[in-house]
Amino acid sequence: MNSASEFEPMRGRPHDDGEPTPVKIVVSGGFGVGKTTFVGAASEIAPVRTEEVLTDRSVGVDDLSGTVDKATTTVAMDFGRISLREQLVLYLFGTPGQQRFWFMWDDLVRGAIGAVILVDTRRLIDSFPVIDYFERTNIPFVIAVNGFDGDFPYAHEHLREALALDARRPMVDCDARDTTSATRTLIAVVEHALANRHTAAPVPAPGRNG
Amino acid sequence: MTPGEPSSNRASPLVRPYVLTGGRTADEVVMPPETLVRATGRSPAASFSAPSAAALSALREGISGPVFEPGDEGFAVEQAGSFGAPAHRPLAVVGARTSDDVRSAVEFAAEHGLPVAVQSTGHGNLSNTDGALLISTRRMRRLEIDRRQRSVKVAAGVIWRDVIDEAAPYRLAPVCGSAPSVGVIGYTLGGGLSPLGRTYGFSADYVRKIEVVTADGYRRLVDGDHEPDLFWAMRGGKGNFGVVTAMEFGLVDEPELYGGGLYYDGKDAEAVLRSYVRWAPLLPATMTTSIALLGSTAGLQLPGASAACPLVHLRIAHIGTVEQGSALLTPMRSVATPLLDTVAQRPFTSIAEVHEDPTTPIAADKRGGVLTELTDDTVSALLTTMNTSAKPVLFVELRQLGGAFHRYGSDIGSVGHRDAAYSVYVVSAPIDAGSSVSGSTRLLEAIAPWAAGGVPVNFLGSANAPADVARAWDADTHHRLIGIKQAWDPDNMFRFGYPLIAPPRQVSPEAAELLRRCQEATSVAELAASLGLPLGVVRVLLADLVEAGMVNTYRFDPERAADTQLLGEVLDELRKRV
Known part of the structure; x- marks a missing residue:
């Protein structure tokens, strides 16, 4: 323990070598x-899963020591890490799937430099x-067509049409199991x-019928 | 909720079921999972359990003086001190009679991991001592005058009155404080802005030897040759370094004192203060002065005083002949007719008449500062605030520094702001529930343009957090004091009064584990996964650790998501990987 750091941090702390x-x-x-699979392939660490425990607001909040009771739900999130260089780390987060947890996405996408939306053509x-x-956020995203076993049966233009995507929306093929492809x-x-940085306006969303 | 609708107002009925120790919920902690966390190096308090009843009774047996526990008769009186400190609940109060008692108490505290507070008269602003061992030194009133050495050795509980009276028969005098009922040790450890200071310097400048029990339980004699760093630090560094059991300091030849006070009516305040602004800087170092504004509740009734206005009180202590003194004072005697004039040749034993400090304690908010200059504009700012503030100011005092206060040298201690022109000390009603800022804070804000940013440690008053305390010295001196503090009291046993270092906090086992895992910057998500704890729990634990200054968090600023340079760096690094 560096004893010089014990005091009230008024002036810079000695071992804070950059943020x-x-x-x-x-x-x-x-x-x-x-x-x-994608997060695991791109990550330098084994894919890790973290959990968020949620409870019904009407149940009220419990304290830390409280046990997780029946009114709670656990939402899992996958994440991975790529250490780019000293003091610069890229984290990958998989969005939790079930639609009822989408409110959590807001937290997750805030501050993201971008997003990958994986698409299964089937x-x-x-x-x-x-x-x-x-499309309703300002997060730059690309569509990544996950071709299982390198199988990409549809041309991008067809997929673009089927997904009602703007022509400028980037679309790439990928194999979610492969590190290089994921990278x-x-x-x-x-x-x-x-590129989006220079054309500040978000890509407009044409109508889409789910 | 309809899929595809960003739920920025979080309409979902689901919440994270955790609350912070401060009562906030996990949902209020903005800490995205990629937030990096790194320990600052500040450690949590070592966990300790209160000593057993058996241990406490062993302590009682080892102490020649009384030991009071909460509930014991005399506990409240002893805890509050003679100046009425707020009621806290220390684990026990040791009524030390001897330095051995002090040593036993410190040893006991060290053994049980207890912090130690010290009090004699209680004029200091003792911060909350709940759970601490409080050593009350007021029974230690021995003192010995050494006529040949022109010095006195005082035990921990001696007050200025004792020294003044004992020294007088030898025609000697201490460079004492303005109020003889104040304890010598606490006052002197804080420097001591004596009413004779322009002539003689700080009280701390006269200290020759200090007998102190340090945190390791040893009694040490420190002086210029023995532990000189500690000796330097204690002469101005307040009670951060140990429990002083005795102090030896030099006396001066009994001064030929021409002193007292001039009281002016409040309607003359502006004229008197403006004259003071011009008059004081021309004074020789033989005269020490201060000027105070006494709010309407000061309790001093003088015939002929205008009711609603603050009184002006000019205090004079001249060392020299009556003729010299009265000649110097002539301009101030003629600027307005004083309601009362007590300035006269007087025996040194009546030094208390110079300031006539109140001797009854009041609950108040007290704050101080130092000024680089005093101008007509300062006076206007002062009077305007004094007369218009919704939060009444009870008392403002400006002490003229300079003269021997200004002395620097290798033989002097750590007293800060020796080069300031004036000190300022303000007393106002305590902060009440309805406001967050006291009258004294308002007044100091009003005169901030003339302030040097510092404050004498003895005038810190109610501002006793380490960040406030740091203002009592320049940065280099403070840094050196911190180093000496860490060397002599690594566990911060002496953390009350005006602490250099904030007390460590205790943390839960989970938080302690978190701290161990974030010695290197680690993300919130990784911490949660490796501990097997939900993110919400980890956020809450971290938020508490951040508040305790034990970890720093590094969040990504969403604004930077569009930072071309940053994106470029990320891109370059990713490209290297394919």
Whole structure:
């Protein structure tokens, strides 16, 4: 223990060598689309899951020591980490799937530099509400078509049409199990965020019927 | 909720079921899961359990003086001291009679991990001593004059009156405080702005030796040759370093005192103060002066005084002949007709007549500062605040510094702000439930343009948090004091009164585990996962640790999500990985 740091921190603390910066990218998509797999592939650590415990507001709040009773629900979130350089760490968070927890997404996407929306071409309809959600935020996002076993049967233009996406919305193919592929997808997100930076207005959302 | 509708107003009935120790809920803690957390290095309090009844009775047996526990007859009186400190609930009060008693008490405290508070007359502003061991030194009234050495050795509980009276037969005098009922030790450890200070300097400048029981339970004699750092620190660093059991300091030849006070009617306040502004800077160091405004509730009734106005009280202590003194005072005697003039040649034993400090304690908010100059504008700001503040100011005092106060040298202690021109001390009604700012704070704000930003440690008054205490010295002196404090009292046993270091807090086992895991910057999500605790729990634990100064959190500023340079760096680093 550095004893010089015991006193009231009035002037800078001696062993505060610069402020670390956490950045994050959110990985979203419909249920079972491969979010957990993607986060695990891109992450330098084994995929980790953290939990948020929620309770019905009407039950009231319990104290820390209180036991988790029947009125509570546990929501799991996958996350991963990529240490980019000293003091710069990228975190990946998979959005919790069930729709009733979407209010938690607001917390999660706040401050994200971008998002990946994974799409399974066999279940496009599952992606609609997710895309709707992100279009209503200002978070730059890319559509990543998760081709299982390198299988990408549909051309991007068809998917774009089916998903009612603007022509400028980036779309990439990826294999959620593959580290390089997942990393390339993240690169696409950051590139888009940089490009988006120059065309400040969010991409308008055409009508979409789920 | 309709999917796809950002629920920024959080309409969901679901909440995180945790509350902070401060009563806030986890939902109020803004701490996204990627927030990085790093321990600051400040440690939590070592956990301790209150000593057993058997241990306490062993303490009683080892102390020659009385030991009071809550509920014992005399506990309240002993705890409050003669100046009526607020009622706290220390674990026990040791009524020390000897330095051995003090040593036994400190040893006992060290053994049980207890913090130690010290009090003699209780003129200091003792912070909350709940659970501490309070050592009351007021029974230790021995003193010995050494005529040949022109010095006195006083035990911990001696008051200025004792020294003044004992020294007088030898035609010697202490460089004492304005109020003889104040304890010598606490006053001197804080420097001591004597009413003779322009002639003689700070009371602390006269200290030759200090006998102190340090946190390790040893009694030490410190002086210029023995533990000189500690000796330096204690002459101005207040009670942070140990329990003083005795102090030896030099006396001066009994001064030829021409002193007393001039009281002016409040309607003359502006004229008197403006004259003082011009008159005081021209005075030689043989004259020490101060000027006070006494609010209407001061209780001093003088015939002919205008009821609603504050009285002006000019205090004079001149060392020299009556002729010299009265010549110097002539301008102030003629600026307005004083309601009362007590300035005269007088024996040194009546030094209390110079300030006529009140001797009855009042519950009040007290604050101080130092000024670099005093101008007509300062006077206007002072009077305007005094007369218009909704929060009444009871008392404002400006003491002229300079002269021997200004002395610097390698032989002097750690007293701060020696170069200030004036000190200021303000007393107002305590902060009540309806307000967060006291009258004294308002007044100090009004004269801030002339303030140097510091405050004499003995005038800190109610402002006794370590951040306030730091203002009693320049940054270098404060830094050196902190270093010496850490060397001599690493566990911060002496943390009451005007503490240099904030007391450590105790934390829960979960929080202690969190602290262990964030020695390097770690995200909230990782901490939660590795501890197997829900995010909400971890947020709450962390919020408490942040408040206790034990961890720093580094959140990503959402504004930076569009920071081109940052995005560029992220992109470069990601590209290196494919």
